[in-house]
Every structure is written in C-alpha cells, then in structure tokens.
Amino acid sequence: MKRDKPKYKQIVDAAIIVIAENGYHQAQVSKIAKEAGVADGTIYLYFKNKEDILISVFKEKMAIFIEDLEEILKRNISTSEKLFKMIDNHFRLLHEDRYYAIVTQLELRQTNKELRMQINGVLKEYLTLLDNILKEGMDNGTLDDSIDIRLARQMVFGTMDETLTSWVMKDQKYDLMKLSVGVHRLIMKALQA
Amino acid sequence: MKRDKPKYKQIVDAAIIVIAENGYHQAQVSKIAKEAGVADGTIYLYFKNKEDILISVFKEKMAIFIEDLEEILKRNISTSEKLFKMIDNHFRLLHEDRYYAIVTQLELRQTNKELRMQINGVLKEYLTLLDNILKEGMDNGTLDDSIDIRLARQMVFGTMDETLTSWVMKDQKYDLMKLSVGVHRLIMKALQA
Amino acid sequence: MKRDKPKYKQIVDAAIIVIAENGYHQAQVSKIAKEAGVADGTIYLYFKNKEDILISVFKEKMAIFIEDLEEILKRNISTSEKLFKMIDNHFRLLHEDRYYAIVTQLELRQTNKELRMQINGVLKEYLTLLDNILKEGMDNGTLDDSIDIRLARQMVFGTMDETLTSWVMKDQKYDLMKLSVGVHRLIMKALQA
C-alpha cells in the first residue's frame, strides 16, 4: 500500500506546510517536492497528479477527525457532552496543527469546483456522524425534534466553521480552545427540547 | 464618478454572468469584455485590474444588502423582527439573483487570500449592522447579554451562510424562502434572554 | 483571413528555418517565435497549437507545388513533357529552398501518426494530379495502359522521393537539377507504351 510508505507521508506533510506558507496558488509541485526532500518526479510515484496530493492532504487529516468522532459517539455520555466533545476535539485538532488549520479554513477553498466536490464527499462522512448525534438527541428527548435535522446540522457546522475561519484570519492570535465552551452552550440552547 | 457611467455597470453585470456560467477560473477578462460588449482594453479604463472587477462585483451588490439592512434597523419593530427581516431579506436578494448567489457562495471563495481579505473588509460593514441589532437586543432585554457578541454574530452569519451554500450547491432545487422562518426561530432560541 | 496577415507568413517561414537548423524535436515554440521576431503568445493568435504550425508549413508550400502542377497540366504539351516539367519543377522548388527541402524530406517525417495522416491528406491532392497525367498518357497511347495506375504512381513518386532524400542526406552537395533529366528518362522508359 502506497500510503503506508514513509515518502507518502513525507509528501503529504510537506504539502500542508507549503500550502499554508505560500498559499494554494503558490504551492508548486517543485516546492512541495523540495520541502519533502524528494525529486519532483518522485511525487508522481505516489500521487496521480497535483490534485491527488490535495485530496490526500484533506483525506489523511479528516480520517483523524472521523476516527475521533466515531469514538466519541460510542461513549456512554449524554448528547450534550457528545456535542461538546465533538466541538472541543475539532477545535483542538486545528489548534494543534496551525498549518492544517490554514489549509482547510482558507487555502483548500480556493480549489476548483471539481476538487471541492471531492472534498465535500470526504466531509460528508463527518457530517453524517454529526447527524447521528443530533438524531440521538432528538430521540432521547434532549434536543427539540421539531427542528429540521438539516437546518440543525447547518447551524452547528456553520457556527463552528465561521468561528474557526475568523480565528485563522485573525492569525490565530486569540485562544481558540477557550471558545469551545461558548460555542457548545450557544448550540445547546438553540437545539435543546 | 466612474461607477455612475453606464459601462461600469455593464461590466460588473457581465462579470457576474460570466463567473456564474463559467466558474471563477474560466472567467477571463476577454470573456467579461465580450459579454459586456466592450473591448478588452476598455475594462482597464474603469477598473485597475481583474481583482478590482471582482471586488466591485461584491461591493455593488453588498451596497444593496447594507442599504436594506440600514432601513430595517431604523424601523420601529422588535429586535426579533429585525433579525427576521434581515435573514429574510438576505435570502430574498440571493433568491432573486441566482447568478449572484452562485458567485458569492461558491465562485468568489476560490479567490486568493488577499482578495478575500478585501471582500471581508466590505462584508464588515454589513456585519457591524448585524452587531448593532444584537447589541440593541441585549440592551433592551430581548437577547441574552451574557453571550459574547462575536460568537453570537458568528452563529447568526455562519448558520445563514452554511444554509445558503448548501442551497446553491444543491443547484437551488428547493425553496430557499421557506427556510428563513426556521433559521430565524433557531437563532432566536439560541440568543434569547 | 489570418493567413494573409504578414505575421502569419513570418511565423511559417521562421518555423521552416528553425526546424531545418535544429531538427524537429529541437524546434521549440519559443525558438520559432524568436526567429519570427514575435512573442511566444503571438504564435497562438495565428495558430491553434504547435501541430497547427507544422501542418501550415506543409500546406503553404505544397500549395505552390499544386498550383504549378495544375498549370503544367493545362499546357498544350506531350505527356512526356508534362512528366518532365513536374519532376523538374518539383526538384527546382526544393533546390531553391534548401531549408524547406530538409523539412519535408527529413524532419516532417518524424511527426506522430496523426500529424502524418493530415500531411498525407494534403499530399493526396498533388498525387491525384500526377495520376491525371498518367491517365492522360495511357489514354493517348503514350504510356502503357496495362500498368496498374497505383503502381505507376508509386514508382514515379518513390523514385523522386528517394532521389530527393538521398540528395538532402548528402547535405545537398551535388547538383540536384542535373538529375531531373535522368529521372525523367528512367520513368518514361518504365512507363512508355
């Protein structure tokens, strides 16, 4: 499996750094190769083309988000706590990797429609898990089941996304981790039964 | 004033159509010029460069959003009603101009960081008016004044934005106008005192 | 019409020189542009792509061959004389343009199959005129009408082509024009009734 080889990871990590530091449009393949410490041509032994690198950047990291969220879902805790853990973990993962935060919140959105469609496909899995928490909450009486599930999801994700993008655009100057409590409280107030 | 001349408006309108129909990356200056019925060079008599056209596209339309919102703020109605009018009017303006909806929610986000910083500058005026509604609500006891104003704003705008983007990405297949009531109710529930 | 503009001809002429001097695979677009005294991008105002330049090189010159041959066909001279004029004129045109001789006899044959198919399409018109001379000769009793017309044509063209290629590969060191009499005599002997 190619993605288990060390150079695969080297290149994905290099891509994140190069995109974060130079911006999406200035992230040339040769720059990524140099950062990864491999020849330009080596990139193409592991990736079909440049787009394939970008998809992989998103997928590799998103896998961690999904894995964490699946673990949270399995825990024997309340719906409210699950939502808090989701928000807090999501914020934490971006807080811990400032390069990745820039890449997902700003740079990867500059891609063409086709690439974004693929990114959305990956994102969908994450949003489905969020839907599962929301449904569970509506079923167990914690959340207001008269609220449209899609609207609820858009509110949760929209609020998180806007909060994260603002934080990144302000050069991550304030403490993101302090915000998860407030975001959770607001969301719970909006959704509770 | 250049922006009062007929060709200025011709070019801005042409840009919206060309971007919406071809996507941001396929919206060449020559295509915009052709759609506007002017020569390529004429564009540069009215705009500094291509970025300037895009900023203007955003500014011209955003002026209407701001004008409408200022009018709403002046009305002698409750804070809740003001928020509803804001959401409903915002949705309506995008609902009425499907091209502009595509351009703001999808295409204009593919621009580089610098351009988006400028767009955010324009957007800020609109968000300040939203802040004014929120402050007013907190002052008159309608809204919970323990909520951080920035967080409240991010929730309101994030929810609206996520709702609009989903609608555009689903090819505007369902009725956006029906959603304003639900969005307003959710937001009020989250923010009310 | 683009091909009437001076730059069109400039570029075609430059392409012939660059290909002849550097070889087909070393004839970069930028080299052709430099030789033509225009910017790289200007090439693409007159030609769809690099292949289009090469087709045009062949077409432009071949038009002269065809025009001349059509004129020869109309003359009130014997079949033998027509064949001689064809050979002599063909040799003369390549003799007068040493660059074009290299390009057609050596370099243009290195192209891919697709391009050669297109070149053959242009060449076909010339060979059809040759067929007309041969048919006329068979009809008026000058040439042996028991010879397969296709074979006759292949003999005439094959002999000319081999003669020309040998001359070019020997760096055009001997006098090509002296050969047309011998080639004509040999061909007439082979074909005469």
Add this chain to the structure above:
Amino acid sequence: MKRDKPKYKQIVDAAIIVIAENGYHQAQVSKIAKEAGVADGTIYLYFKNKEDILISVFKEKMAIFIEDLEEILKRNISTSEKLFKMIDNHFRLLHEDRYYAIVTQLELRQTNKELRMQINGVLKEYLTLLDNILKEGMDNGTLDDSIDIRLARQMVFGTMDETLTSWVMKDQKYDLMKLSVGVHRLIMKALQA
C-alpha cells in the same frame, strides 16, 4: 557475445511488438521491459541506451534480409530473376511479420536525424548488394549501362519502399505478395538494355 544471450533477443522482440502496437512515441523503455518480462534496469545491461535498442531492432531483422540477398546473388540465375527474387523476398519478409512491417515502414521513421543516419548505415550494406546485381546486369548486357547506378538503385528501392509504405498505411488490407510481379516488370522495363 551479448546478442546471443536469450534476454537480448527477448528485449528486441518485445521492442518490435511494443512499437508496432503503441507507436514509436508511446514505446517507453518501461513498456518494453514489461513486455520482455525483465526489469527496466536489465535493459541497460544489454543495450547502451534506448536508441541502441532501436538500432538493434533494425539490425537484427536486416541481417536476415542481407543473408537472403547474399544467397540470391550466389545463385546461378539471370539478373532479372535475381531482381525478382530480391523484391519477392523483401516483400515476403515484411508480409510474414506484420509488426516488423509497421515498425520499419512507419514508426522507425519518426526517429531523429541522427538515429536515421545510423539506420541508413545498416541499410547501406543491403543497398550495396542491390548495386552488385545492377552492376552485374549492366556488365552482362541485361541492363542499360548508360543509366547512372545511383539513380537506378534509387528507382528500385524508392519504388519498393513507396509500395510497402502504401500497403502498411492501408492497414495491409490487400495482398502484398501479388504486387512483386508488377513491381519487377516495371523495374525491368525501366532498366533493361
């Protein structure tokens, strides 16, 4: 001797197949290696470089042409019969190996000037044998000794070559072997005393 080892032949045969099936420009070394069932690097134990493979392809087969022609020359038959046997054998060898026919008549001509010079060197030996037949014919009074020997050779080879190329380009749809009689007759008529 490297060329006696089994892998040498494997690689040459693989090259013919790969070039015939994919075309010269799509015949990558890695494809040839795969077809031959060896590693890419192994190619370079038997050949100096890619060009060297192509030369060898030509040489290996041309050796058969030459061997056959030498045998024909030794026979106690007339000059006319020798010429017929040469043409008939040449056609037959290409008729029996459709891949090689494609490679020599079409694909190997797409090579650069330098490689074709080398190919011509190999071909020269064959053409010298042809010259010997022609000289013999002129000496024994069968052929017209006033014809320039080089011109005679160009006519013979040019006619054969043009006939073969046409046959290959028409996808070898008609029976090549039936053409040798006609080609021989035409050539004899042209050259006879």
Add this chain to the structure above:
DNA sequence: CATGAATGAGGATTCATTCAT
C-alpha cells in the same frame, strides 16, 4: 474615450537512465 493586437512570465508532468541492494 475606445480599441484589440501583441506581449511574456510561469508550471505540471513524463520518462530515459542510474545505482544501491
């Protein structure tokens, strides 16, 4: 004011060849 022909910088990708194992 308006035109549109001309400019020229910039980058993803392929593939022959090498060399450590």
Add this chain to the structure above:
DNA sequence: CATGAATGAATCCTCATTCAT
C-alpha cells in the same frame, strides 16, 4: 546478473495587461 525506486531536465500554452492608433 537482476532489480525497480528514485531522479530531474525540459516545454507548450494561457491570459492579464499594455499601448499605439
């Protein structure tokens, strides 16, 4: 002898912008 992962040079084309008319 044999392998195959790694190398890195090399090029066509687009399109925002200019400026002579």
